[in-house]
Amino acid sequence: MTTNTAAWISTKRANLDVKPAPYTPPKDNEIVVKNRAIAINPLDWILQSAGELVFSWIKYPFILGSDLAGEVVEVGKNVTRFQPGQRVLAHAVGSDPKRNSAAEGAFQTYTVVLEHMASPIPDHMPYESAAVLPLGLSTAACSLFEKDQLALQHPSVTPKRTRKTLLVWGGSTSVGSNAIQLAVAAGYEVITTASPHNFDYVRKLGASQVFDYKSKTVITDIINAFNGKTTAGALAIGAGSMEACLDIIHACKGNKFISMATFPVSFQKMKKDSNLRLQFFRQLPKLIAFVISMLLKSRLRGIRTKAVFGSSLIANEVSKIVYVDFLPQALAAGKFLAAPAPYVIGKGLEHVQAGLDMQRSGVSASKIIIAL
Ligand SMILES: NC(=O)c1ccc[n+]([C@@H]2O[C@H](COP(=O)([O-])OP(=O)(O)OC[C@H]3O[C@@H](n4cnc5c(N)ncnc54)[C@H](OP(=O)(O)O)[C@@H]3O)[C@@H](O)[C@H]2O)c1
Structure with missing residues (x-):
């Protein structure tokens, strides 16, 4: 019998605890992966500290985590794409x-x-590199390709140029790094933002122009950069991104659509061990002001906006577009980079809690990885 181990969250807001877990065989359209590397996302510590508010359906004890890379050990009876022993990444x-x-x-x-x-x-891609991709890639793909989001042309290893320009606000985030690469592979020019130390990084991913999001003139600078171009819309990532994108897209010619990745409440400041509802309540006036201002601005300016949900692609064609048709070929051809860079903090599930705490305190163009 196969023995399994997990970093469990036993109850809401608890620290993770490494304990035995059941081994679950795959259903017809599933595979089981023996994980060799896992990555940490903001979602993981957000769920740890505010799971009951954000994903109220979760029943504890539970096992968090979105990003993995490893070897297939078992496949369901309808699975033809994978065999045991194969190296994979997965969301x-x-x-x-x-x-x-x-x-x-x-x-x-x-x-x-x-x-x-x-x-x-x-074969040449280390598991620690492959694990940086999944949730960032899925979220970017939902924003760019879902029919009720930006609905862009699909990515390809031989992109057909569109002559349209996408704004990715927050290009050095995980989501942004994937969005830049996917948009370029779909034939779009990309204008983005990052801190100056990440300018070369986002250019390497394919952005044509990059601006410092902390600069006082960033909005006018980006509006000027769009002069003479047709926008494909914007993907807003990071605090303050939605407000900035509303001003920029308003001033540009083209698709008046903004896909919103960042929830307008800061979970980073919420303490795990104090009254969560009270902390949330304190942010309520800011949240209400944000929603009213966003609704007013978008309606008055004829801009459509929609929040993205990074796993919604499981139920639509975007999962196939990305994980089946595009990514395997693009990785093999070296046309899609495993970005941001992996930062391996240890080996073993007992390092996951430290990874969550480290991610929460902030990263810059890097992904926290635990090797297994
Ligand atoms: N809706 C969904 O389903 C979904 C899924 C995944 C992530 N998200 C959200 O998307 C955001 C990004 O997540 P991630 O995992 O990609 O983040 P991440 O990799 O942890 O982000 C780190 C980066 O954020 C950048 N940054 C910090 N403040 C910023 C700001 N105000 N504007 C723009 N960039 C800023 C930093 O850039 P510099 O170092 O260059 O300054 C840093 O490189 C988070 O808010 C996350 O909660 C949403």
Whole structure:
């Protein structure tokens, strides 16, 4: 019998605890992956500190985690794309409301993964690099390609140029790094923002122009950069991104659509051990002011906006577009980089809690990885 171990969250807001977990065999359209590397996302510490507010469907004890890379150990009876022993990366979607399953969390040795949310990885790609991609990639893909989001042309290893320019506000984030690369692969020019020390980084990913989001003139500078161009819309990532994108897209010619990745409440400042509802309540006036101002500005300016949900692609064609049709070829051809760079903080599930705390305190163009 296969033995499994997981970094469990036993109850809401608890620290993770490494303990035995059941091994769950795959259903017809699933695979089981033995994880060799897992990555940490803001979602993980947000769920740890405010899971009952954000993803109220989660029942504890639970296993969090979205990003993994490892070897396939078992495949469901309808799976033809993978075999045991194959090296893969995958987006584990256990915390999505349609799945809501601890067996599908990444923070364990063996994770059950939906077949269409996994991609083979090239032999030369370390597991620690491959694991940086999944949630950032999925979220960027939902924003760019879902029909009720930016609905861009699909990515390809031989992109067909569109002559349209996408604004990615927050290009050095994980989501932004993937969005830049996906948009370029879909034939769009990309204008982005980052801190100056990450300018070369986002250019390497394919951005044509980059601006410092902390500069006082950033909005006018970007509006000037769009002069003579047709916009494909914007992806707003990071605090203050939505407000800035509303001003920029208003001044540009083209698609008046903004896809919003960042929730307008700061979870970073919320303390795990004090009254969560009170802390949330304190942010309520800011949240209400944000929603009213955003609704007014977008309506008056004829701009459509929509919040993105990074695992919604499990139920639409975007998962196939990305994980089946594009990524395996693009990784093999060296046309999609595993970005941001992995920062391995240790080996073993007991390092996951430190990874969550480190991610919460902030990273810059890097992804915290735990090797297994
Ligand atoms: N809706 C969803 O389903 C979904 C899914 C995934 C992530 N998200 C959200 O998307 C955001 C990014 O997540 P991530 O994992 O990609 O983040 P991340 O990699 O942890 O982000 C780190 C980067 O954020 C940049 N940054 C910090 N403040 C910023 C600001 N005000 N504007 C623009 N960039 C800023 C920093 O850039 P510099 O170092 O260059 O300054 C840094 O490189 C988070 O708010 C996260 O909660 C949403």
